[in-house]
Amino acid sequence: MPDDRASSAPSRSIAPEPRPGKLTASDLVGMYRTMVLSRVLDERIWLLNRQGKAAIVASAQGHEAAQVALARATDPARDHYLIYYRELTTLLALGMTPLELLKGFLCRDGEPLSGGRQFPTHGAHPRVDLFSFSNVVGTQLPQAAGVALADKMRGEARATIVYFGDGATSQGDCHEAMNFAAIHRLPVVFFCENNRYAISVPLSKQMAIENVAARAAGYGMPGVTVDGTDVIAVFEAAQAAVARARGGKGPTLIEAMVERLFPHTSDDDHTRYRSADDIKQMRGKDPIAILETQLRRQRLLDDALHTEIWAEAKRIVNQATEQAEAAGFPDPGDFSKRLYAEG
Amino acid sequence: MPDDRASSAPSRSIAPEPRPGKLTASDLVGMYRTMVLSRVLDERIWLLNRQGKAAIVASAQGHEAAQVALARATDPARDHYLIYYRELTTLLALGMTPLELLKGFLCRDGEPLSGGRQFPTHGAHPRVDLFSFSNVVGTQLPQAAGVALADKMRGEARATIVYFGDGATSQGDCHEAMNFAAIHRLPVVFFCENNRYAISVPLSKQMAIENVAARAAGYGMPGVTVDGTDVIAVFEAAQAAVARARGGKGPTLIEAMVERLFPHTSDDDHTRYRSADDIKQMRGKDPIAILETQLRRQRLLDDALHTEIWAEAKRIVNQATEQAEAAGFPDPGDFSKRLYAEG
Amino acid sequence: MPVMTVIEAVREAMREEMRRDSRVFIMGEDIGARGGVFLATDGFLQEFGEQRVIDTPLAESSIAGIAIGAAVNGMRPIAEIEFADFVWPAMNQIVGVASRIRYGTNGTKFAPMVVRMPYGGGVRGGLYHSQTIDVVFAHQPGLIVIAPSTPYDAKGLLKAAIRCDDPVVFLEHKRTYRLVKGDVPAEDYVLPIGRADVKRQGADLTAVTYGLMVHYCLEAARKLEAEGIEVEVVDLRTLAPLDRETFLESVRKTSKAIVVHEDYHTYGVGAEIAATIAQDAFHDLDAPVVRLTGPDVPAMPFAPTLEAEFMLSPEKIASAMRELAAY
Amino acid sequence: MPVMTVIEAVREAMREEMRRDSRVFIMGEDIGARGGVFLATDGFLQEFGEQRVIDTPLAESSIAGIAIGAAVNGMRPIAEIEFADFVWPAMNQIVGVASRIRYGTNGTKFAPMVVRMPYGGGVRGGLYHSQTIDVVFAHQPGLIVIAPSTPYDAKGLLKAAIRCDDPVVFLEHKRTYRLVKGDVPAEDYVLPIGRADVKRQGADLTAVTYGLMVHYCLEAARKLEAEGIEVEVVDLRTLAPLDRETFLESVRKTSKAIVVHEDYHTYGVGAEIAATIAQDAFHDLDAPVVRLTGPDVPAMPFAPTLEAEFMLSPEKIASAMRELAAY
Ligand SMILES: Cc1ncc(C[n+]2csc(CCOP(=O)(O)OP(=O)(O)O)c2C)c(N)n1
Ligand SMILES: Cc1ncc(C[n+]2csc(CCOP(=O)(O)OP(=O)(O)O)c2C)c(N)n1
């Protein structure tokens, strides 16, 4: 299926040397590689769900470009990341392995984020300061302000990136967090992945405005809307926001327009609430197909490299699946431990 | 003290016939009368507090013009009012008597709002659809959206006025309420009495913007900032908002800039956090003095009428104080009743 | 009589009440075209239209606050919280405000609203889709808290809740939704709020419970029957106001009591039941009241092995009953 | 030893910890120039500056959420909620998130934060400045809940809370703030979290209580002493984790127990204490455990006559104790 989409992308003969922003050609191909890995892994997880092996999946398909480009504009050794549940590409881009992630979806022993206590992708990253404590939508936003406040107090030039969907913007917590961050000029990048749906509720029932970024002015911070299928646009907006944050100039709201190519989660059926037309149009905004077209146009990708990238992704995911499935389940004797500092 | 302020207001010899908006001369004098009654009552209550008879007071001094003008633009037989705790003038303007209100402050038997169960001015108005259920700041905003939603469902052309301070705008509930009201084009008038302080916290620590009204755009509704000492400006803004609401056009945010002439409540001491300069400047924005000046300039008020109005207010308040003090306390045997429908 | 699942009974109750009373409407996340994440409102948008089936933004505090406003202004909202775990942002409106409206206005205003929410574990919901949240509500004067276990009770009590003039928190154990089937009369009926129900008679010991655990206790009781132990199972059905008389009467007969619930042990619903029994049936008791509950560990870990460790089961319950019977 | 009030002890504890550890900071409404509505942070802005004494906007959910973020990022926030009644909007962050951070990350992240709040009645606070809110927190695994009664305990426990690596809800009965005075050592000390304290020895009956009611129970005990009845008063001090051993030991000695608290009766803290005693001291009890509590009516009506009806008093407690002693 990915190959189909890829081959449908037109290929042009002449392309300028790609130096958009500070992204190099190899950056672009690297991002494509990560997006492909994410896509192949995502499809595998969906399959494992349909096989009854993964209890729940929230697919990142459609959000890959936005996530990979944002990650690329940050520094995992320095910055903080408060993600939400639809961040498979972010997790890969920041260094988690498919095996680690699959252990989460399959709840296997050694799962690094939460020891299998939480839904997949929830918990804390084993190496980067990335975490997601709760499924309750919106709670991460004030927390991000707090993380950034601590950095500011210590005089550390780090950015705190907080990820959320359009749905989360309706929560009181979103308002309170943005307001506080703006008052104290905190180094926060508010990153809204606007896929126009909160499960089944379309944007028109979530807000009477067109773009979430329009709210930024009401807090006294810059807000921008970018095409979330355009890695360069996202990267540039993110790079500016991260620089602003680390430079002590305060928060920024970035709204990346993306599509949710799959239903909300594996428990959902989007044909109940999305029109055939909407679904068809949304399919046309596949960020992987879009980047592929661009790379081919710029002669950064040809059939050989394309084949190599997809084959490698599949090989990695196959191997990780095997390894994850071979692992056992977490030791039940452990289930009450590590609730308090003592114990 | 009120008389001093009054006499310090310059009196001009020539004034145009006052027909600003739809307000008549007698409306303006009527509003002045209500404001004076509110002021005299407010001062009396403060005194009763200092005598140990009233446990707590939140003074409306400084907010009188905004409250009386807004009330005048609405119809108590038709509209709904969700007030907060600083609405003495609103309550008088909508028909509560000083005796009823004093019974609240003195917790006497027959107190009509809550039977003495709640803080003064909390509970529900005996005749108008006006209420204040909770001291928890901000809770009334989503409730107002719900009240308006019910009207809309039944096709009734009523406005719901919801009152709140600048402090309340920081609450998540404020965001959620404005957003919902805008999405459903509900007949709500959001009325922010911005006195630049949430107890001791100045506006600069509450928001990084100048005016709350700037937030309206982020919800897709009109927002206006008016001088809250200018009865005509408030009346006109309110009249437009009420018409918009009743006409099915949706909500409006009105921000009235006012001063809190007294400390937050009788438990507060604002010299701890307001500079001498700030206090001095704020005193210059007494809405009663301002309206008096205007009325005198327009020849709507002369010394005789002035004396009559203040004397009448004092007479009413004196009499009400006597009557309230003569009443007993609520029957303790009653304290567990009317918690559920049965009982 | 038609046989229904719990979710069907919930749906029927709402549908009938919406047909009967135009003041009743529903609001919540995904209840419209989606029909609710558990399909509790499947088909409602088509039948009742967008005005009475309101898909809200993702904002629970306002869901509760808007319901309050509509209720005091003459409507009968049914607000759905998608999962009980997400009701915390709405606590201020439900517990802080709704519960006190009648009291705080000395009886002149009231809020006839129902807040429905699926709760409970055993569905691989992990830490944020498994919580039992009952005691937080049940402790607050002014709220009515209902937690039915069967389709019959769910329908009769939900209809009663919608007609009730006080705010009701209606807790639906999500594991019972499709698991539990039962007879439900086709005709209109309501059940009394505040009455427990003896789901099984027995002379040897009393199990006091509610929700999913009713079914586990009944299963355990059937196991013990084979061993000659007769267990009486009392289903509380309403947690507030609490029907003390029904379980006290049972304990006075059996002289032994076990309280079973899925929620945390300490300060859980079971504490009130056990304390009440120990106080009011002090001289009738042959053994200390046993509390068999979920552990004091966040509800509940996601991995199947960990979740199984957290959850009670008919087997665990049977063995606690066996031990109590032998006391 | 200096004599201090409870509010002074609270202030001293925070001041000493802020001097000792630069990671400690405070945030909340009006805690800066105003020094807090109860003056708990009087002078802090001057001493520690705006960076460590943060006047927040009026937004409790974010106060808790920001504290969480700062805590997981290496700081030690003390968040003040102006009155316990206003903590409901923050429940989602405190109960829903903070309590589960360590558990949900399998121990890799943790939130060393203290959420302080004045609670309780008898101060003419009416329906929204009088609430006792303890059991809602105490029921949640992962939170530590402390409710001291004396200046000595308040200081020692607040310092312990600030140094604790888990989230602590610190409940200060506002009526004790100026009413209760006591000796407080000038030197640095901390008290152990999770230990009850026998505030008075006595052989005839055990009163288990906390907060303001400790003082009312002591006063009642002094009255009863004159009548030849010796009351032992156990101050729980920490509500979670609950120190069951201390009160059980006392009850095993006295054989009679009364639990006294200001909060609502049904599903209150007293239920857990009574159930625990009835279970673990079953054979030692000479009488049913008595629960003397606030009524199941919203806390608390404003008019002095109504408030007096709601509140417990040393007299009401003494008469319940007298009755129990005579059982
Ligand atoms: C407070 C809360 N309410 C409801 C839910 C259930 N829920 C989970 S995801 C979701 C939609 C979120 O939409 P959005 O923020 O746009 O993110 P997306 O899934 O579209 O990426 C909802 C309603 C929840 N997890 N938390
Ligand atoms: C949720 C909540 N937090 C804190 C308080 C305490 N409090 C009462 S009034 C107030 C300030 C409100 O300021 P504002 O909204 O500007 O109204 P103003 O008093 O200035 O008219 C605060 C913090 C409260 N009542 N509710």
Ligand SMILES: [Mg+2]
């Ligand atoms: Mg979305």
Ligand SMILES: [Mg+2]
């Ligand atoms: Mg203000």
